[in-house]
Amino acid sequence: MNVQSLREPIAPQRDCLALVNLERYPVHNFDSPVLREVINAARKDLAENGCLRLPGFIRADAFDLLAEETTMLAPRALYSSDEYTPYGTGPDKSSHEGHPRRRAHRSTSGSVTRDLIPMEAWIQRLYDNPAIMSLVAACLEADEIHQFADPMRGLIINVMDEGNVLGWHFDANEFIVSLMTRRADKGGTFEYSPGIRAPGNENFDAVQSVLNGGKGLVTNLDLQVGDLQIFKGRYSLHRVNRVESGIRHTAIFGYAREPGFIGSAASTMKVYGRVMPEHIAAENNRHSDGLSD
Ligand SMILES: [Fe+2]
Numbered sequence: 293m294n295v296q297s298l299r300e301p302i303a304p305q306r307d308c309l310a311l312v313n314l315e316r317y318p319v320h321n322f323d324s325p326v327l328r329e330v331i332n333a334a335r336k337d338l339a340e341n342g343c344l345r346l347p348g349f350i351r352a353d354a355f356d357l358l359a360e361e362t363t364m365l366a367p368r369a370l371y372s373s374d375e376y377t378p379y380g381t382g383p384d385k386s387s388h389e390g391h392p393r394r395r396a397h398r399s400t401s402g403s404v405t406r407d408l409i410p411m412e413a414w415i416q417r418l419y420d421n422p423a424i425m426s427l428v429a430a431c432l433e434a435d436e437i438h439q440f441a442d443p444m445r446g447l448i449i450n451v452m453d454e455g456n457v458l459g460w461h462f463d464a465n466e467f468i469v470s471l472m473t474r475r476a477d478k479g480g481t482f483e484y485s486p487g488i489r490a491p492g493n494e495n496f497d498a499v500q501s502v503l504n505g506g507k508g509l510v511t512n513l514d515l516q517v518g519d520l521q522i523f524k525g526r527y528s529l530h531r532v533n534r535v536e537s538g539i540r541h542t543a544i545f546g547y548a549r550e551p552g553f554i555g556s557a558a559s560t561m562k563v564y565g566r567v568m569p570e571h572i573a574a575e576n577n578r579h580s581d582g583l584s585d
Pocket residue numbers: 461462463525530
């Protein structure tokens with residue numbers, strides 16, 4: 293199958309699994325020994341490193357199609373540029389000089405939110421696909437996973453142009469699933485420090501040594517176009533290095549173990565510059581007990 297045959301006709305009913313390397317990842321045949329082996333290895337990687345890469349998840353002859361799609365949608369991105377500590381806050385002046393809570397790093401990138409991505413886009417259909425969701429759930433040893441109910445954050449195309457960077461941080465979510473559709477020519481590499489903190493142990497000394505440039509605890513993941521990545525970013529400090537040349541596009545699939553996730557109106561406004569009625573409704577529901585915060 294070549295790109296042309298995937299492109300014509302652009303039929304909404306066309307199964308997006310045509311883009312997946314089904315020989316290597318037979319998600320359509322869940323009980324196959326090949327997929328069982330993928331899942332077993334994935335669970336081991338996630339347990340040991342909090343990071344899983346499924347190389348070549350997308351067929352090489354579909355790379356151009358996805359790159360063209362995200363490139364076509366990239367002008368809809370809203371850019372944000374701000375300085376955050378690894379904990380997503382501003383610098384805490386009460387912490388001593390050099391402390392991770394006081395160390396802010398600039399993050400600059402663009403986001404195309406789900407509501408701006410056509411429903412018939414391949415990237416939406418991959419995000420919606422039940423077989424792919426079942427694979428992600430199995431890798432995470434979950435019975436099932438759910439798409440975010442958030443109409444904006446559910447699916448994001450992260451756009452990094454030349455000079456853009458994502459500074460060292462921990463994620464608020466337990467895990468993210470991402471698919472790279474364009475790789476920078478130079479820079480834009482993903483670095484992480486697996487399991488550097490744990491519940492009840494911030495391990496500030498180790499975090500500080502990474503922020504100071506120590507490489508001992510840092511692993512480099514050379515993501516390629518078409519790789520599907522599952523990353524547990526809550527315990528692993530991570531960043532995307534500055535894009536030195538070229539453009540980096542990554543589709544970020546928002547799934548959670550529980551249904552109904554909607555980001556807060558305040559953080560949505562801060563990051564994406566607007567909110568939708570669903571955010572307001574969720575905010576009202578949060579306060580439906582008649583108590584003040
Ligand atoms: Fe992150």
